């Protein structure tokens with residue numbers, strides 16, 4: 283273990299984690315960290331305030347019995363092997379209006395690509411098409427990434443599709459859930475939405491200045507806490523799995539997959555990502571209704587193009603190219 287660059291509090295946590303479930307004497311901690319026992323006690327207090335459950339005994343010392351369930355940067359980055367995402371810069375907030383808004387402010391001030399803004403709670407969580415995103419404290423993941431790709435703004439829908447793939451891969455590698463993408467970027471389990479993505483862009487001339495990719499994921503949200511109007515169409519990981527699920531490993535896995543697909547996008551283009559998106563969306567041949575700002579289209583999905591556009595054939599045989607909308611799946615395929 284290399285302690286270079288770690289704060290005293292982080293080093294202390296690292297020792298306690300290595301001995302998780304065992305007592306560690308205050309004296310040995312004070313020797314290892316080269317601080318007084320009173321200072322050890324002070325840092326223990328800070329760790330407790332961060333949500334770590336630490337028992338103390340005047341005779342035996344300290345025992346870490348439970349890791350914090352907060353989305354603390356130290357928990358997210360533990361074992362994270364990315365080069366860009368979450369590596370240098372995780373901005374952790376207890377409460378914010380919207381992580382997308384905060385990320386935008388930071389991007390304007392020059393925050394580098396890979397910056398992650400994460401909050402325990404959003405007071406004005408934003409969804410697609412001017413909707414709000416239900417963001418209760420401690421239950422979900424509300425995270426925004428800053429990207430600065432050298433690409434044309436017209437590629438933005440691809441970034442959104444790529445994000446849906448990265449989220450799905452992260453969930454598939456951590457859970458047994460049957461994840462499905464609903465065009466363009468909803469993540470469903472058993473037909474209910476557990477996550478949504480909001481991408482926002484700033485351009486200069488015809489180049490991307492920055493892109494903000496916001497992810498909202500319902501992790502431990504119980505059924506009864508969802509607002510009534512979305513209660514029957516939304517779900518959470520804990521509802522689907524029947525147990526509480528730790529959030530930090532999901533963020534870590536998401537950042538890992540994000541980087542993998544982002545690198546793939548830059549090196550090999552969008553085709554392999556689109557291929558995976560189609561596997562995960564499994565939408566071709568489906569009978570759907572799409573609501574495009576109040577105008578409704580009903581028909582069969584022919585395909586989703588490499589530009590993310592949905593090709594829908596209505597019953598007259600006319601093909602519509604749909605750029606954005608709300609999809610409702612009408613029924614099982616024949």
Ligand code: BTN
Pocket residue numbers: 379380381382383404406407408409410411413415423424425426468477478479480496497498499
């Ligand atoms: C959707 O409507 O499906 C997209 C929801 C996106 C919500 C996330 S939560 C983190 C980020 N900050 C926001 O205000 N919105 C996005």
